Amino acid sequence: xxxxxxxxxxxxxxxxxxxxxxxxxxxxxxxxxxxxxxxxxxxxxxxxxxxxxxxxxxxxxxxxxxxxxxxxxxxxxxxxxxxxxxxxxxxxxxxxxxxxxxxxxxxxxxxxxxxxxxxxxxxxxxxxxxxxxxxxxxxxxxxxxxxxxxxxxxxxxxxxxxxxxxxxxxxxxxxxxxxxxxxxxxxxxxxxxxxxxxxxxxxxxxxxxxxxxxxxxxxxxxxxxxxxxxxxxxxxxxxxxxxxxxxxxxxxxxxxxxxxxxxxxxxxxxxxxxxxxxxxxxxxxxxxxxxxxxxxxxxxxxxxxxxxxxxxxxxxxxxxxxxxxxxxxxxxxxxxxxxxxxxxxxxxxxxxxxxxxxxxxxxxxxxxxxxxxxxxxxxxxxxxxxxx
Numbered sequence: 009x010x011x012x013x014x015x016x017x018x019x020x021x022x023x024x025x026x027x028x029x030x031x032x033x034x035x036x037x038x039x040x041x042x043x044x045x046x047x048x049x050x051x052x053x054x055x056x057x058x059x060x061x062x063x064x065x066x067x068x069x070x071x072x073x074x075x076x077x078x079x080x081x082x083x084x085x086x087x088x089x090x091x092x093x094x095x096x097x098x099x100x101x102x103x104x105x106x107x108x109x110x111x112x113x114x115x116x117x118x119x120x121x122x123x124x125x126x127x128x129x130x131x132x133x134x135x136x137x138x139x140x141x142x143x144x145x146x147x148x149x150x151x152x153x154x155x156x157x158x159x160x161x162x163x164x165x166x167x168x169x170x171x172x173x174x175x176x177x178x179x180x181x182x183x184x185x186x187x188x189x190x191x192x193x194x195x196x197x198x199x200x201x202x203x204x205x206x207x208x209x210x211x212x213x214x215x216x217x218x219x220x221x222x223x224x225x226x227x228x229x230x231x232x233x234x235x236x237x238x239x240x241x242x243x244x245x246x247x248x249x250x251x252x253x254x255x256x257x258x259x260x261x262x263x264x265x266x267x268x269x270x271x272x273x274x275x276x277x278x279x280x281x282x283x284x285x286x287x288x289x290x291x292x293x294x295x296x297x298x299x300x301x302x303x304x305x306x307x308x309x310x311x312x313x314x315x316x317x318x319x320x321x322x323x324x325x326x327x328x329x330x331x332x333x334x335x336x337x338x339x340x341x342x343x344x345x346x347x348x349x350x351x352x353x354x355x356x357x358x359x360x361x362x363x364x365x366x367x368x369x370x371x372x373x374x375x376x377x378x379x380x381x382x383x384x385x386x387x388x389x390x391x392x393x394x395x396x
Contacts, residue, residue, distance in 0.1 A: 039099025072096035107153025114161035152203025154263025156185035171282035202293030290359035297352035302394035311380030
C-alpha cells in the first residue's frame with residue numbers, strides 16, 4: 009500500500025514555441041542584476057543567446073556573464089560562479105542551456121551566501137543549505153535531466169575522481185522554467201540520444217523499487233512507452249516537433265519527484281554512471297546506457313515480478329508458455345533492441361573506460377541501499393567488467 013508522503017513542486021513552467029515571451033512576466037519579480045549562465049557557446053550560434061539578452065535588456069536588467077559551463081560541471085567552476093555572483097551582487101541566476109547549466113546554477117545558488125566550501129558541505133557531508141538561496145530561472149535547450157523542475161544538482165570533483173548529486177529542497181528549485189521544444193532541435197544527434205536515455209533511466213530508477221501495485225508505477229509505464237515511441241521517431245527525423253515536444257515534456261515529469269511518491273527508488277545505475285563519468289568525462293546519458301543492462305540482469309532475480317510487469321506492460325511481451333524468468337529476460341532483450349535502434353552506447357569502453365580503470369571506478373561508486381538487491385563492491389566490479 010501507499011505510505012505517507014508529501015508532494016509539492018514550486019517551479020512554474022512555460023511550454024511551447026512562444027514560451028520565451030513569458031520571461032517578460034517573470035523578470036520584473038526579481039532585482040536588477042542577472043547572472044546569465046550558459047555552456048560552450050552554442051546558444052550564441054543558434055540565436056537563443058541574442059533572444060534572451062534582448063528580453064533582459066528590455067526589462068532593464070544588468071547582465072553578468074557566466075559562460076563556459078561544461079557538460080559535467082566541476083566544483084572549481086561552481087566556486088568561480090560563486091565568486092562572480094558575489095562580486096556582481098546578482099539578484100537572479102538565469103540558466104540558458106541543458107541540465108548541466110541548471111544543476112550548476114543550483115549549486116551556485118545554495119553557495120553564494122554560505123561561508124563554507126560547497127563541496128565539503130553539500131557533497132561530502134550532504135548537509136542542507138542554512139543560508140539565503142539565490143532564485144533561479146531556467147531556459148532549457150536540451151531535454152533529459154529534468155533539472156528544470158527539481159532540486160537536484162550533480163557536480164564533479166575531477167581531482168578526487170568523484171561525481172556526486174545532492175537533491176536540495178524547494179527553495180533551490182527553479183522559480184520558473186521555459187521549455188521550447190524548438191530550442192532542442194539544434195543539438196547534435198548524439199546529445200539528443202543521450203538525453204533520451206537519461207529520461208528513460210530516470211523512470212527506471214524509480215520504477216524498479218518496491219513491490220506495491222501503486223499509481224506511481226502506472227504513471228511510470230505510460231512515460232516509458234511515450235519515450236520509447238517518440239525516441240524512434242526523433243532518431244529518424246530530429247525535426248519532428250511532436251516527437252521532440254513529447255520527449256521534452258516526458259523528461260520534466262520523469263524527474264520532478266511525482267513518480268517517486270510511495271517508492272523507495274533505486275539510483276544505482278546513476279551511481280555507476282557517475283563513477284564512469286568521473287573517470288572518463290563521458291556524456292551522462294551514455295554512461296547510464298552502458299551500465300544499465302548488466303546491472304538490471306544482476307538484480308532481476310531479486311525483483312522478478314516487477315521485471316515481468318516491465319516486460320508485459322512496457323514491451324508487450326507475450327507470456328503464454330513461458331516462465332516468469334523467461335518473460336523478464338525477454339523484456340530486457342526488448343529494451344536492448346530499442347537501445348541499439350536509437351544508438352546509445354552499450355559498453356563503457358566506447359566511452360573511454362579501460363580495464364585498468366575498473367578498480368578505480370568501483371572505488372568511486374557510491375553504494376546505495378534502495379535497490380531490490382544492494383550491491384557489494386565485488387558486484388560493482390562484476391557489472392563494470394561486463395559493461396566493457
